[in-house]
Amino acid sequence: MKNFKPFFVESSFARSRPTSSNPFFLSSQRKFAASASVSQDEGRVIDYSYGLNLALAGKGVIVKDQAFLNLNSSQLQHKGATIAESLSGLPLLVRGHVPGGGPSEISKPHFTKLLKQVTNHISSISNIFVHDGAIGSSPKCDAKVRLISDSPSAMLSLSRMLWETPTRAVSHDSCPLTVYVATSISPGIGESIGLGSKENDGFIAADIERSSLILCGKAFSDSNATKEALAALSGPVIFARGGLPLSARLLVSGDSVVLLFAPKRTFKSCRDLLVPSDAGVILSSKGLAFLFQTGGSNLFTLPASVFLASSDSSGVIPSVSKLSPGQAAYHFLAGYQNGKFIPAYNKGTWSIDPLELAKAFLSKLKDDQISSYLFNVDGGENNVNGSDFVKVVQSTLSENIPPFRAKSGGDLEEKYKSFLLSKFPDLPEEFSF
Structure with a gap:
């Protein structure tokens, strides 16, 4: 069947007969008998779809009629896929936050009940769509993902976020992520399991411990919330494989690459000059990679x-200064923005302890001798935004920048210390203001 990429599994149907007590195998037997993807090879029967159906059954989804694997855009459109209208601000409920990141937004029993209803719904759909991909463009420290959807339109949208991965990579991965997409499920599903969601457009629920994500209704159209959820789920996997998932962007200047951490408003004003278009960079010993598809390198x-x-509108932080690795890790962990602290510059969901991320960041700066600078984009009268920010970064690289020295006045250093010790009492001695 040309709709399937080769998925070779030796079928037991040639040697055994299913019984009426096992409806899954009866259903699979009917598809097996009619499938155009079945061929003879020296007396053995090979079924391209059987292995996929069995893998989906392991995820709670029983294929009613057909499961289409890794269809391209034109094939999905032939199956009825259309470009969905973009949405934003849909509810994102997450369980499995790290300590210090706040309580779970959905309980384990509620997520379990929701997952059961979603898998039952997808199992009731005649044709389902499956796509295998990866979060992270470097195969050394990526997170494999399997999308399972009741809609070709949802698959068309979501598959474009992921990087390509070799056939069978997901099935052979030690900890793949699973995304369940139920676009046609009842709009009242959230309230029926006690979530209190009255959003007619849908919602997103993620369980970091289970490496599972559920998109209900039109939630797949909210790309920002979906990417935030996928980043949270993939973070622990990427971190365990030696990558640092960072809320950052890159400035490419000639042969040099600069890693930038900044407030969102600063990034928005110069987005055309930076990559990627949304936050999501992985720093590893191999270099820099992106979490999601960028359409470029x-x-x-x-x-x-x-x-x-x-x-820092008080002016205590200089306009630009050079940092030691310990200072860079300290300011990275604080993420100070005019009275507010954004640990590790991440406003999204924490799935990795920011302190552990900061420690790994410190090691990377030291091991690879990467220079670090602190830049004040809100220095009172001398605000810098947009292209000016990029120009300052570029000019700094060719200048002799003095070491960081806070200007007198104010209690900013005490504010840093008070916040960080309250959140992270085991702060390493090397971390310093």
């Missing part, structure tokens, strides 16, 4: 330097 060398942008 997918791998870069190690950064020549790191810029941490803070907002």
Whole structure:
């Protein structure tokens, strides 16, 4: 069957007969008998779809009629896929936050009940769509993903976020993520399991411990919330494989690559000059990679330097200064923005302890001798935004920048210390203001 990529599994149907007590195998037997993908090979019967159906059954989804694997855009459109209208602000409920990241937004029993209803719903759909991909453009430290959807339109949208991965990579991965997409499920599903969601357009529920994500209704059209959920789920996997998932962007200047951390408003004003278009960079010993598809280059060398942008209208933080690795890790962990702290510059869901991420960040700066700078984008009268920010970064690389020294006045250093010790009492001695 040309709709399936080869998925070779030796079928037991040639040697055994299913019984009426096992409806899954009866259903599979009917498809097996009619499937155009079945061929003879020296007396053995090979069924391209049987292995996939069995794998889906392991995820709670029983194929009613057909499961289409890794269809391309034109094939999905032939199956009825259309470009969905973009949405934003749909509810995102997550369980499995790390300590310090707040309580879970959905309980384990509620997620379990929701997952059961979603898998039952997808199992009732005649044709389902499956796509295998990866979060992270470097195969050394990516997270494999399997999408299972009741809609070709949802698959068309979501598959474009993921990087390609070799056939069978998901089935052979030690900890793949699973995304269940139920677009046609009852709009009242959220309330029926006690979530209190009255959103007619749908909602997103993620369980970091189970590596599972559920998109109900039109939630697949909210790309920002979906990427935030996928980033949270993939974070622990990527981190365990030696990658640092960071809320950052890159500035490519000639042969040099600069890793940038800044407030969202700063990034928005110069988005055309930076990559990727949304936050999501992986730093590893192999260099820099992106969490999601960018449409351009997918791998870069190690950064020549790191810029941490803070907002301090009091003027205590200089306009630009050079940091030691310990200072860079400290300011990275704080993510100070005019009275507010955004640990590790991540406003999204924490799935990795920010302190552990900061420690790994420190090691990377030291091991690879990466220069670090602190830049104040809100220095009172001298605000810097957009292309000016990029120009300052580029000019800094060719200048002799003095070491960081806070200007007198104010109690900013005490604010840093008070916040970080309250959140992370075991702060390493090397971390310093």
